[in-house]
Amino acid sequence: MSEQLFTHINKFSAISPEDFNRISSFFEFEKISKKQVLIEAGSFCNQNFFVLKGCLHLYFTNEKGVERTVQFAIDNWWMTDNLAYLGQTKTGFTIQAVEDTQLLSISFEKQEQLLKEFPQLERYFRIMYQIAYGSSLMKMKYLYDFSKEEIYFHFTEHFPEFAQRVPQYLIASFLGLTPEYVSEIRAKKRS
Template identity: 50%
Template sequence: MSEFLFRHINKFVSIDHSQYQAILPFFEEQQLEKKEVVIEANTKCVKLFFVEKGCLHSSFIDTAGMEKTVKFAIEGWWITDFMAFNNQQLTEFKTQAVEASSVYSITYSAYSDLLHQHPNLERYFRKIWEIAYGASIIRMKYVFEYSKEEMFNRFRENFPEFVERVPQYMLATFLGLTPEYLSKIRAKKLS
C-alpha cells in the first residue's frame, strides 16, 4: 500500500511507520471501475472508504425516479453513509465510483477492532467525522443563503476540482439544480 493514507492520518494524529504497518491489515485495497457500485441502497452499511485516487459519490433515487447526489469524495476524503455505518443500519444511499478509483475500505467490524487496538486513531476518525459534518452544514448554508447561481459560483470557487471532474448532471443534482439550468449558468459565466 502507498504512503498516502499514512500521510493523511498524520495530518490529524501522529503515527510512525511501525504503527502504520500494524493498521494496514485492517484495510482492503480496492481498484474500482468507473460506475462500479460499492454500497447498494437498502443494504446494511458495513464499509467505509478512503479515496486514494479517483472520485466516488453517494446518491439516492427520489420519488420522481431521479438520481440525486448527496456527497462526493476525491483523493484524501472518506465516504460512506456515516450514520448508517456507525449504527449498523440499512443505508438509503448508493455509493459508486464516478471514475476509475483506488480506495481503501474498512468494514465496521475491522473498524471497531482497529479503534480498540489503536485508540489514538479514535481522534483521527473523530476529526474525519467533524469535517464531514461541517461540510454538510456548509452545504445547507449554501442552499438557504444563496441564489442558485450564487450557490454554483461559491461551490466552484471553493471546490474547483469537482466542477472539472464530476459529470454535470451529478453536480447539478448535488446543488439542487437541473442539468439544463447548470448548463445555462456555466454558459453565462463563459461569455
C-alpha cells in the same frame, strides 16, 4: 498506496511507521471501475472507504426516480453512510464510482478492532467526522442563503478540483439544480 493513508492520518494524529504496518493490515485495497456501485441503497452499510485516487459519489433516488447526490469523495477523502455504518443498518444511499477509483476499505468490525488496538486513531476518525459534519452544515447554509446561480458559481470557484473532475449533471444534482439550468448559467457567463 497505503503511504497516502499514513500521511493523512499523521496530519491529525501521530502514529509511527511501525504501528502503521499493523494498521494497514485492517484495510483492503480495491480498484473500482467508473460507474461501479460499492454499496446499494437498501443494503447493509458495512464499509468505510478512503479514496486513494479517483472519485466517488453518495446519492439517493427520490420518489420521482431522480438521483440526488449528497456527497463526493476524491483523493484523501473518506466516504460511507455514517449513520448506517455506525448503526450497522440498511442504507438509503448508493455509493458509486464517478471515475476509475483506487481505494482502501475497512469493515465496521475491523474498524472497531483497529480502534481498540490503536486508541489514538479515535482522534483521527473524530476529526474526519467533524469535518464531514461541518461540510454538510456549510452546504445547507449555501442552499438557504444563495441564489441558484450563486450556489453554482460558489461551488465551481471554491472547489475547482471537483468542478474539473465531476460531470456537470452530478454537480447539478449535488447543488439541487437541473443539468439544463447549469448549462444555461454557464452559457450566460461565457457571453
